[in-house]
Amino acid sequence: MAEMLRVEDLSIAFDLPGGSFTAVDRVSFSIPTGGSVALVGESGSGKSVISQAILGILPSAGRVVGGQVWFRDRDTSPEMDLMTLPNDAAWRRIRGQRIALVFQEPMSALSPLHTIGDQVSEALHLHRRLDRAAGAELTRDMLRLVGFPDPKRAFDAYPFELSGGLRQRAVIAMALVCRPALLIADEPTTALDVTVQAQVLHLLKDLQAELRMALLMITHDLGVVANIAEDVVVLWRGKVMEQGPTAELFRAPQHPYLKHLMASVPSIADRPRPTPPEGDAVLRVEGVTKRFAVRASGWFKASTQPPHVAVDSVDLEVRRGECLGLVGESGCGKTTLSKMILHALTPDEGRILWRDDQGVEHSVANLGGAGLKAYRRAVQYVFQDPFASLNPRMTVADIIAEPMVIHGIGTEASRAARVQELLHRVGLDPRHRLRYPHSFSGGQRQRVGIARALALEPRVLLCDEPVSALDVSIQAQILALLAELKRELGLSMLFVSHNLAVVDTLADRIAVMCAGRLVEVAPAAQLFRAPRHPYTTALLAAVPLPDPDRPLDFSRIRDGRASNPAAWPEPWRIGPGERLPLIEVAPGHFVRQAHMREAA
Amino acid sequence: MTRRFVSDQPYDPAHTVPLSAAQERFYAATPRQLFWYRFLRHKPAVVSAVILVAMYLACLCIEFLAPYDLETRHSDHILAPPQSIHLFHEGRLVGPFVYGFDYQLDLETLQRNYTPNPQKVQPLRFFCHGDDYRFWGMIEGTLHLVCPAEGGTVFLLGTDRLGRDIFSRLLYGMRISLTVGILGIAISLVLGVLFGGLAGYYGGWVDNIIQRAIEVLRSFPELPLWMALSASLPVDWSPVVIYFGITIILGLLDWTGLARSVRSKFLALREEDFCVAAELMGASPTRIILRHLMPSFMSHLIASATLAIPGMILGETALSFLGLGLRPPITSWGVMLAEAQNINAVVLYPWLMAPVVPVMITVLAFNFLGDGLRDAADPYSR
Numbered sequence: 001m002a003e004m005l006r007v008e009d010l011s012i013a014f015d016l017p018g019g020s021f022t023a024v025d026r027v028s029f030s031i032p033t034g035g036s037v038a039l040v041g042e043s044g045s046g047k048s049v050i051s052q053a054i055l056g057i058l059p060s061a062g063r064v065v066g067g068q069v070w071f072r073d074r075d076t077s078p079e080m081d082l083m084t085l086p087n088d089a090a091w092r093r094i095r096g097q098r099i100a101l102v103f104q105e106p107m108s109a110l111s112p113l114h115t116i117g118d119q120v121s122e123a124l125h126l127h128r129r130l131d132r133a134a135g136a137e138l139t140r141d142m143l144r145l146v147g148f149p150d151p152k153r154a155f156d157a158y159p160f161e162l163s164g165g166l167r168q169r170a171v172i173a174m175a176l177v178c179r180p181a182l183l184i185a186d187e188p189t190t191a192l193d194v195t196v197q198a199q200v201l202h203l204l205k206d207l208q209a210e211l212r213m214a215l216l217m218i219t220h221d222l223g224v225v226a227n228i229a230e231d232v233v234v235l236w237r238g239k240v241m242e243q244g245p246t247a248e249l250f251r252a253p254q255h256p257y258l259k260h261l262m263a264s265v266p267s268i269a270d271r272p273r274p275t276p277p278e279g280d281a282v283l284r285v286e287g288v289t290k291r292f293a294v295r296a297s298g299w300f301k302a303s304t305q306p307p308h309v310a311v312d313s314v315d316l317e318v319r320r321g322e323c324l325g326l327v328g329e330s331g332c333g334k335t336t337l338s339k340m341i342l343h344a345l346t347p348d349e350g351r352i353l354w355r356d357d358q359g360v361e362h363s364v365a366n367l368g369g370a371g372l373k374a375y376r377r378a379v380q381y382v383f384q385d386p387f388a389s390l391n392p393r394m395t396v397a398d399i400i401a402e403p404m405v406i407h408g409i410g411t412e413a414s415r416a417a418r419v420q421e422l423l424h425r426v427g428l429d430p431r432h433r434l435r436y437p438h439s440f441s442g443g444q445r446q447r448v449g450i451a452r453a454l455a456l457e458p459r460v461l462l463c464d465e466p467v468s469a470l471d472v473s474i475q476a477q478i479l480a481l482l483a484e485l486k487r488e489l490g491l492s493m494l495f496v497s498h499n500l501a502v503v504d505t506l507a508d509r510i511a512v513m514c515a516g517r518l519v520e521v522a523p524a525a526q527l528f529r530a531p532r533h534p535y536t537t538a539l540l541a542a543v544p545l546p547d548p549d550r551p552l553d554f555s556r557i558r559d560g561r562a563s564n565p566a567a568w569p570e571p572w573r574i575g576p577g578e579r580l581p582l583i584e585v586a587p588g589h590f591v592r593q594a595h596m597r598e599a600a
Numbered sequence: 601m602t603r604r605f606v607s608d609q610p611y612d613p614a615h616t617v618p619l620s621a622a623q624e625r626f627y628a629a630t631p632r633q634l635f636w637y638r639f640l641r642h643k644p645a646v647v648s649a650v651i652l653v654a655m656y657l658a659c660l661c662i663e664f665l666a667p668y669d670l671e672t673r674h675s676d677h678i679l680a681p682p683q684s685i686h687l688f689h690e691g692r693l694v695g696p697f698v699y700g701f702d703y704q705l706d707l708e709t710l711q712r713n714y715t716p717n718p719q720k721v722q723p724l725r726f727f728c729h730g731d732d733y734r735f736w737g738m739i740e741g742t743l744h745l746v747c748p749a750e751g752g753t754v755f756l757l758g759t760d761r762l763g764r765d766i767f768s769r770l771l772y773g774m775r776i777s778l779t780v781g782i783l784g785i786a787i788s789l790v791l792g793v794l795f796g797g798l799a800g801y802y803g804g805w806v807d808n809i810i811q812r813a814i815e816v817l818r819s820f821p822e823l824p825l826w827m828a829l830s831a832s833l834p835v836d837w838s839p840v841v842i843y844f845g846i847t848i849i850l851g852l853l854d855w856t857g858l859a860r861s862v863r864s865k866f867l868a869l870r871e872e873d874f875c876v877a878a879e880l881m882g883a884s885p886t887r888i889i890l891r892h893l894m895p896s897f898m899s900h901l902i903a904s905a906t907l908a909i910p911g912m913i914l915g916e917t918a919l920s921f922l923g924l925g926l927r928p929p930i931t932s933w934g935v936m937l938a939e940a941q942n943i944n945a946v947v948l949y950p951w952l953m954a955p956v957v958p959v960m961i962t963v964l965a966f967n968f969l970g971d972g973l974r975d976a977a978d979p980y981s982r
Contacts (some may be wrong), residue, residue: 236611254606
């Protein structure tokens with residue numbers, strides 16, 4: 001088979017204030033016509049820089065210092081070196097038409113002011129002479145191809161009317177409408193929920209076969225690679241560590257980096273687990289409901305739309321010394337719930353109870369003054385974004401000492417000693433305590449965030465997606481740290497995440513949330529061994545694994561219906577306005593479903 | 601199928617490329633140092649900063665720098681044109697000197713004609729004794745940086761209709777014009793931070809009222825409002841009191857822009873994770889404002905204040921030009937320009953408009969400086 005893209009000894013350097021930095025160092029790979037290759041690496045590996053170089057859109061500080069990129073448009077046409085293209089006009093004949101790009105963030109890749117049809121057909125009109133009607137026809141064909149159920153309606157829709165998954169489909173349609181020979185997908189599914197990710201991967205695979213197009217996938221997710229790419233190039237700090245056929249590499253990784261990476265991927269393993277601790281509940285959530293009014297459009301108009309129910313009578317408890325994993329996709333209400341627990345929002349119905357060290361239960365909503373201060377001391381929060389959650393103008397020592405200062409604990413000297421101890425505890429060098437956050441990497445900052453949360457010796461740690469912004473290998477380290485802290489300090493945890501595999505490493509029990517409701521609560525081992533609810537099984541089935549022998553079963557991921565309660569089969573189906581109880585189907589294992597009269 | 605390739609490079613996550621000295625410095629830098637590095641990279645701002653610092657330093661010792669006193673009149677040199685400084689006389693180096701004037705009154709047009717007389721070589725003197733002055737109105741002195749030759753003159757920018765040296769008056773005017781901006785901005789800064797902070801922190805109806813008030817204030821036609829306010833200053837006030845009155849008026853009308861930028865910064869920062877974090881730790885509003893919000897927008901504030909100073913200077917100039925601002929004997933650039941109001945000045949005595957040049961230089965310099973400060977203010981953005 002002819003090779004359509006050959007990258008030979010490509011080196012790219014960036015000019016930085018402190019000198020030049022080699023971002024890509026003699027990387028070579030090739031993509032056969034209709035083949036698929038994945039560039040895999042963590043942040044700073046240079047994978048995105050390579051794709052930018054192929055498209056000629058390197059940032060101004062970067063330049064190609066060596067190597068060629070040979071592109072052969074059709075099997076019969078001559079090869080040309082993209083790095084020596086004479087001018088922008090020559091680039092424009094390639095870019096968008098023969099080589100297209102799909103971005104990570106579907107919302108920012110679409111203009112909010114133009115309809116989907118306009119944006120998709122724009123590329124057509126730029127590259128081909130077509131009248132409007134023919135362009136619209138081709139566009140609708142493409143929208144149908146990428147799986148819009150009603151292409152005519154989608155043509156006139158604005159991006160904000162579409163869900164994240166449909167937006168990404170629109171972006172893919174935009175890239176494919178000129179029928180490019182090569183599609184570069186830069187982390188196309190990273191911003192999507194797992195079930196949607198599986199659908200988009202499925203779509204890309206189908207389209208690739210149908211359009212006989214080559215695919216260059218850029219991702220950090222080994223699971224995605226295993227499911228979509230024939231060949232893989234593993235990059236680390238701009239150098240190729242290992243490359244070859246995906247199945248071969250993933251079955252027997254040879255380079256220590258790939259081995260390390262494979263070991264870091266969180267996976268749902270059937271392993272022996274300690275039985276969940278049976279202590280009394282530190283936090284109890286009882287029938288909590290939160291509604292948000294849909295914003296009225298005018299000053300004096302009252303909203304006539306019914307409020308959006310973000311959290312719908314949720315019951316939960318976090319027991320002493322256990323980690324409860326709260327899993328759900330974006331918009332399921334998990335963040336709203338954690339905000340209510342933190343007393344940042346007040347529930348409309350129901351109550352949240354906190355048991356203090358003396359065993360007295362307090363309703364969190366009624367806390368004030370000293371009671372609230374005690375609650376804040378007992379329940380601490382670890383943020384998702386390690387960059388935004390640390391004040392850039394304070395030193396690390398000041399950041400970690402701040403909660404102690406606020407609560408008036410200790411003297412200057414004792415606080416300084418405690419900061420040293422905490423830094424050591426979370427695996428940071430205490431000598432760096434006078435540095436500012438900008439000099440730390442993402443993983444190190446998250447450690448600072450954890451140290452700050454630990455400063456007050458809390459009983460409960462609420463972690464909201466604490467690792468989703470981090471690289472896989474760093475993720476594993478932070479998860480290990482949290483597990484160690486939980487064990488050694490006897491912490492109770494509420495661990496909120498969209499990723500079942502991440503939750504698995506820590507959680508004793510797992511609660512699955514969908515559309516504001518809890519659908520299944522079970523001990524972790526039980527949930528993974530015998531999931532009952534169709535949503536849970538869909539979530540589990542959608543997690544891509546870096547194992548060529550266990551590919552995603554695309555037939556089990558029903559398009560968009562997994563997260564729609566009205567589309568679940570009986571007895572789990574919840575129609576509009578209906579309510580179903582949580583039923584204990586096994587000890588400690590609750591599922592929201594209708595009473596099974598027939599089965600009983 | 602491609603062949604398999606395994607690199608022989610070791611994988612050592614702990615191994616890092618040794619940092620260059622510059623990177624090392626960057627990582628250990630405090631936010632203040634980062635601010636400074638970024639500012640230094642903005643060349644126009646650095647040049648402007650140097651010019652402005654020089655101008656303000658000069659304000660401290662005008663009496664010494666100016667060749668003449670503010671009020672010294674040369675009745676035989678009324679409306680004299682600028683004298684240029686020469687170094688060579690008939691191919692011979694004399695050092696800096698000027699040619700003396702020959703004066704003739706054109707009896708037909710009643711125009712004064714001054715012609716440089718190449719015979720009258722008047723070398724300049726340096727560190728010399730000239731006009732008496734009271735340094736800052738207190739210490740008496742006669743020492744000047746530059747004086748004319750004995751019996752000669754040196755009018756670098758000509759003289760006005762009373763025969764006063766425009767260059768010297770320009771220097772004295774600088775003292776007033778540059779400080780009007782600073783005092784005015786101090787007032788508007790206090791008001792802007794206060795109202796903007798209230799609106800941004802409390803939101804709700806407080807925000808609503810302050811925003812509407814700002815809109816009303818901004819919708820007044822600026823010039824008539826200034827005029828009305830300055831016309832209300834009693835005529836019998838002493839010039840110094842008038843001067844403070846004008847700065848207060850300028851400050852009272854200028855705070856709206858600052859208040860808005862403070863409010864928007866407040867709103868944006870309040871949503872930042874690190875502020876939420878402090879709130880969840882149980883920090884009081886005062887602590888959040890002082891410890892987290894203030895340091896984060898202080899640099900922005902300085903930048904916007906710098907950008908607002910030119911408005912003040914132009915405001916004073918405009919008011920004084922219209923005769924409603926400062927009044928003689930206080931001399932500012934605007935007051936001097938008021939004398940260039942008629943067509944005569946433009947056609948016959950263009951040097952009367954000389955104050956326009958320092959006004960432009962100052963305004964541009966403040967704008968560039970503000971730009972540079974604003975770019976440097978956020979060391980974490982690109």
